[in-house]
Amino acid sequence: xxxxxxxxxxxxxxxxxxxxxxxxxxxxxxxxxxxxxxxxxxxxxxxxxxxxxxxxxxxxxxxxxxxxxxxxxxxxxxxxxxxxxxxxxxxxxxxxxxxxxxxxxxxxxxxxxxxxxxxxxxxxxxxxxxxxxxxxxxxxxxxxxxxxxxxxxxxxxxxxxxxxxxxxxxxxxxxxxxxxxxxxxxxxxxxxxxxxxxxxxxxxxxxxxxxxxxxxxxxxxxxxxxxxxxxxxxxxxxxxxxxxxxxxxxxxxxxxxxxxxxxxxxxxxxxxxxxxxxxxxxxxxxxxxxxxxxxxxxxxxxxxxxxxxxxxxxxxxxxxxxxxxxxxxxxxxxxxxxxxxxxxxxxxxxxxxxxxxxxxxxxxxxxxxxxxxxxxxxxxxxxxxxxxxxxxxxxxxxxxxxxxxxxxxxxxxxxxxxxxxxxxxxxxxxxxxxxxxxxxxxxxxxxxxxxxxxxxxxxxxxxxxxxxxxxxxxxxxxxxxxxxxxxxxxxxxxxxxxxxxxxxxxxxxxxxxxxxxxxxxxxxxxxxxxxxxxxxxxxxxxxxxxxxxxxxxxxxxxxxxxxxxxxxxxxxxxxxxxxxxxxxxxxxxxxxxxxxxxxxxxxxxxxxxxxxxxxxxxxxxxxxxxxxxxxxxxxxxxxxxxxxxxxxxxxxxxxxxxxxxxxxxxxxxxxxxxxxxxxxxxxxxxxxxxxxxxxxxxxxxxxxxxxxxxxxxxxxxxxxxxxxxxxxxxxxxxxxxxxxxxxxxxxxxxxxxxxxxxxxxxxxxxx
Numbered sequence: 218x219x220x221x222x223x224x225x226x227x228x229x230x231x232x233x234x235x236x237x238x239x240x241x242x243x244x245x246x247x248x249x250x251x252x253x254x255x256x257x258x259x260x261x262x263x264x265x266x267x268x269x270x271x272x273x274x275x276x277x278x279x280x281x282x283x284x285x286x287x288x289x290x291x292x293x294x295x296x297x298x299x300x301x302x303x304x305x306x307x308x309x310x311x312x313x314x315x316x317x318x319x320x321x322x323x324x325x326x327x328x329x330x331x332x333x334x335x336x337x338x339x340x341x342x343x344x345x346x347x348x349x350x351x352x353x354x355x356x357x358x359x360x361x362x363x364x365x366x367x368x369x370x371x372x373x374x375x376x377x378x379x380x381x382x383x384x385x386x387x388x389x390x391x392x393x394x395x396x397x398x399x400x401x402x403x404x405x406x407x408x409x410x411x412x413x414x415x416x417x418x419x420x421x422x423x424x425x426x427x428x429x430x431x432x433x434x435x436x437x438x439x440x441x442x443x444x445x446x447x448x449x450x451x452x453x454x455x456x457x458x459x460x461x462x463x464x465x466x467x468x469x470x471x472x473x474x475x476x477x478x479x480x481x482x483x484x485x486x487x488x489x490x491x492x493x494x495x496x497x498x499x500x501x502x503x504x505x506x507x508x509x510x511x512x513x514x515x516x517x518x519x520x521x522x523x524x525x526x527x528x529x530x531x532x533x534x535x536x537x538x539x540x541x542x543x544x545x546x547x548x549x550x551x552x553x554x555x556x557x558x559x560x561x562x563x564x565x566x567x568x569x570x571x572x573x574x575x576x577x578x579x580x581x582x583x584x585x586x587x588x589x590x591x592x593x594x595x596x597x598x599x600x601x602x603x604x605x606x607x608x609x610x611x612x613x614x615x616x617x618x619x620x621x622x623x624x625x626x627x628x629x630x631x632x633x634x635x636x637x638x639x640x641x642x643x644x645x646x647x648x649x650x651x652x653x654x655x656x657x658x659x660x661x662x663x664x665x666x667x668x669x670x671x672x673x674x675x676x677x678x679x680x681x682x683x684x685x686x687x688x689x690x691x692x693x694x695x696x697x698x699x700x701x702x703x704x705x706x707x708x709x710x711x712x713x714x715x716x717x718x719x720x721x722x723x724x725x726x727x728x729x730x731x732x733x734x735x736x737x738x739x740x741x742x743x744x745x746x747x748x749x750x751x752x753x754x755x756x757x758x759x760x761x762x763x764x765x766x767x768x769x770x771x772x773x774x775x776x777x778x779x780x781x782x783x784x785x786x787x788x789x790x791x792x793x794x795x796x797x798x799x800x801x802x803x804x805x806x807x808x809x810x811x812x813x814x815x816x817x818x819x820x821x822x823x824x825x826x827x828x829x830x831x832x833x834x835x836x837x838x839x840x841x842x843x844x845x846x847x848x849x850x851x852x853x854x855x856x857x858x859x860x861x862x863x864x865x866x867x868x869x870x871x872x873x874x875x876x877x878x879x880x881x882x883x884x885x886x887x888x889x890x891x892x893x894x895x896x897x898x899x900x901x902x903x904x905x906x907x908x909x910x911x912x913x914x915x916x917x918x919x920x921x922x923x924x925x926x927x928x929x930x931x932x933x934x935x936x937x938x939x940x941x942x943x944x945x946x947x948x949x950x951x952x953x954x955x956x957x958x959x960x961x962x963x964x965x966x967x968x969x970x971x972x973x974x975x976x977x978x979x980x981x982x983x984x
Contacts, residue, residue, distance in 0.1 A: 298393075420443040428539075485559065486556070789852050817949075832929075851942055862937075897945075909935065
């Protein structure tokens with residue numbers, strides 16, 4: 218009884234305490250609920266906005282890194298960018314501009330989250346997929362099993378990672394994926410933003426799109442229009458897909474030219490680490506879906522697949538060296554060049570020496586850096602490891618060197634054997650990643666001349682540094698002179714290649730031999746065309762060839778191809794075109810004659826070879842920059858036309874109303890020569906003209922089958938096309954570059970596909 222009494226008192230006391238606690242908790246929640254209700258009633262819009270923002274943040278996530286360094290968007294993703302894109306297109310067709318912007322923005326955000334997680338899975342699985350068989354057994358004698366064990370484990374890791382973070386993303390339509398890689402949503406957004414009254418965002422979207430698609434003239438014209446509205450400063454326009462390493466490098470350059478050496482070192486090291494990370498991420502994006510065109514053996518298929526991936530990975534180095542749409546020579550190695558001088562100036566000579574030895578890995582014959590290394594070698598304070606390159610430089614140099622060697626061997630052993638053509642050892646490169654171009658270059662706060670004058674003042678007449686006593690003349694800093702003409706530091710500078718003015722053929726005997734070799738006659742030379750670096754020939758192709766290419770055009774040209782508009786230059790004509798990629802796809806799928814597709818690329822190569830020989834460019838090499846089978850068709854009208862089929866312009870610079878030709882992105886600044894091969898004359902109008910900036914005609918040519926006009930691409934040869942008033946005018950248009958990094962990436966690969974289609978078609982005919 219006593220025990221029960223005590224127990225009862227304890228229970229009652231416990232219940233009283235518990236009840237008191239419950240009452241307090243209920244009171245707290247009541248106060249919280251009232252507070253939320255008041256906040257919502259006071260500002261319901263803001264309350265819901267915050268809620269939506271937080272939910273969107275939870276859905277899309279922020280990029281985070283796991284222990285392996287792989288980046289992920291937090292949370293499981295649904296990746297509905299394809300559905301959002303489709304809704305955006307529907308809104309665009311309905312001229313619902315706000316809806317277009319909303320859906321397209323969400324689609325881009327969803328796509329980028331998907332790509333981040335896809336890269337994250339591939340990088341994580343590479344780091345974690347070691348071979349356990351090799352540890353359990355002595356398999357050194359069978360390296361194939363060790364390798365395949367690692368491959369299997371990486372595949373299992375990828376499957377598990379994708380199931381965790383990618384949801385159903387991999388079922389996306391291939392064409393949609395390509396359009397996002399090529400930044401197509403930004404083209405819709407630029408116009409929708411403009412129609413919504415947001416000119417600045419329209420300009421940013423247009424600029425972002427053009428960096429990946431410089432041949433879309435209608436978008437380029439739109440960007441110029443937005444700029445001329447004078448509602449924003451040009452330097453504020455940026456690339457929305459830029460990666461962080463370019464911002465770090467821009468800050469490093471600002472500090473470097475301000476001679477803030479400590480800050481320069483900090484940002485250069487940061488930029489270098491971010492560049493290598495972006496390089497690895499670019500490379501793993503090359504390991505995507507692949508389709509085999511025919512039945513091949515396992516190892517042949519593996520070689521073909523891996524060769525394609527290698528070609529793509531080698532392209533990453535070039536893509537990461539782009540700045541404002543221009544290629545910057547020695548971009549990554551120059552990090553070490555800048556670092557060695559910056560480290561030297563803060564007294565860290567050991568780090569400076571390692572940076573110098575890193576640079577020399579890439580350019581072993583560089584006299585400036587060899588002189589610097591001699592200086593470091595003479596210092597007694599340095600020892601063994603101080604004279605070795607950095608590990609990151611060794612890794613990158615060895616990786617890319619092995620990739621080039623392996624790809625060159627695979628192509629020489631397989632592709633050339635298949636084609637029966639010895640060909641060139643020049644590596645074909647394929648663009649695969651869209652997020653490697655960057656914003657407009659930062660301003661240089663002091664000119665190169667002023668910087669050199671300031672350095673000279675500090676050295677004095679004897680060349681001795683006043684603040685350290687070491688002989689700076691032995692440690693040469695020429696990075697500023699080396700890059701003075703690069704678009705990275707001087708976006709308005711004229712490209713060195715386009716300044717090479719090549720004299721046309723003057724040796725009459727050589728000219729006669731060249732004309733005879735190609736079976737052509739000189740129609741008009743420089744004198745007849747009233748200019749320089751221009752000429753026209755007849756007879757490069759036969760009538761049968763012209764008819765075949767016209768038939769190919771009828772089968773496969775796409776309305777608005779290359780411009781995004783059916784009437785890019787005048788509303789009275791319809792424009793249609795076909796690239797070599799389209800020709801290869803049509804030949805492979807049986808939608809076009811493989812023989813006609815092969816004729817397309819072979820005649821383009823014949824025209825390139827003749828142009829290169831005529832202008833004596835064999836030593837420099839002339840590369841395809843863009844190849845297009847184009848047709849312009851007159852739209853019936855009763856009015857008397859006073860417009861142009863293609864207004865007077867230059868092929869590698871902007872022609873302003875004042876007649877100035879501005880050579881900077883997004884103009885096609887890398888183009889050096891152009892050629893037009895005509896296929897017919899059964900139309901009215903459409904004469905090709907050379908003209909002055911005020912449209913005064915210098916010379917005109919009437920197109921006809923086999924006639925080809927060729928000229929240098931700069932302001933020396935402004936040209937246009939008079940209006941086509943009846944019929945369809947077809948031509949093979951080719952633009953060339955002297956810069957291999959700007960060569961047409963898909964030309965050689967497309968030709969190989971067409972050759973396979975021709976062989977397959979021939980075998981089918983025999984059966």
